[in-house]
Amino acid sequence: MDGVGTIRVTETAQIGRYCLISGVHHRRNLMSPKVPPIRKPMHEEYDRTTERRSVGPVALTWTSVQVFTYAMRAYLPMADRQRQLIDAGLTIAERDGVSNVTVRRVAAEAGVSLGLVSYCFGSKEELILAMATQIVQELVDHSDPGPDDNSSPEGIGQVLRAALTGMWRQVERTPGRQLLTYEITTRSLRDPGLGEVAKHQYEATAALAAVALERAAQTAGVTWTRDLDHLAGLVVMAIDGVTLRWLVDHDSEAALARLGDVADLLTTMTV
Secondary structure, eight states: OOSSEEEEEOOSOOSSSOOEEEEEEEESOTTOTTSOOOOOOSOTTOOGGGOOOOSSOOOOOHHHHHHHHHHHOSOOOHHHHHHHHHHHHHHHHHHHOGGGOOHHHHHHHHTOOHHHHHHHOSSHHHHHHHHHHHHHHHHHHTTOOOOOOOOSHHHHHHHHHHHHHHHHHHHHHOHHHHHHHHHHHHHHHHOGGGTTHHHHHHHHHHHHHHHHHHHHHHHHTOOBSSOHHHHHHHHHHHHHHHHHHHHHHOOHHHHHHHHHHHHHHHHTTBO
16 A cells, blocks of 8 residues: 555454455545544454554554455355354354354354355354254264164164164264254244244254165165155154253163164064
8 A cells, every 4th residue: 555545444244353345445644533443343252363453543554454364264165164154153052042143143253254154044044944954964974874784674673773872972962952953943933033944944854864764774674664754753753852851851871762762663664
């Protein structure tokens, strides 16, 4: 800069980083008192190493301009960026509750712009649904029964027990996230602004359960005698109840025993 043109600093978003709007020039000196001071954002995890403040007028230097590039970060594919924002939302929700998950706070947690959050998720409803789906996906990922050479009906029982046990270990490791699934459901049912999040949440959960059941049947070499969607609904109902009970009493032994009974029941529905 030559000291004649200036760039106006505007607090378009308190996202834990500063936003510099380029292309707006004024014929003022860089130290003009008309340039508003940069204020420290409310976000508690603000990186102080990027702060450039003064009591009076603010001089825009290359160091302060670098704050803008810091917020932009490196390019990430859409799926990776969405996962980053989902993780940020889950962190906020586990710490402060679902009601505190806002686009502004997610942007601050992830260190990105508000516009980027809106670009990746069209609405808060869409983001919260993605958070709920991610929690269930993690359970499904841990329920992979793995290879099993036994193709007898007893084999499917072993596969199901192994899958449910693997899933349960993830539940025990992430009680806060499991509690979020219920909080998201009840919050959606009470808050008209969240639309049909609860309905879509259970549809996504049942779809993932169906995938796990189909995978288990293929592993054991059996066929389900009931409609897969019906069985998935049954499994979701059972896991919901067992998990909620465990969040209250933390009796893992009893929880695993109940899940074992679910596996035994499902075994009777194969050929």
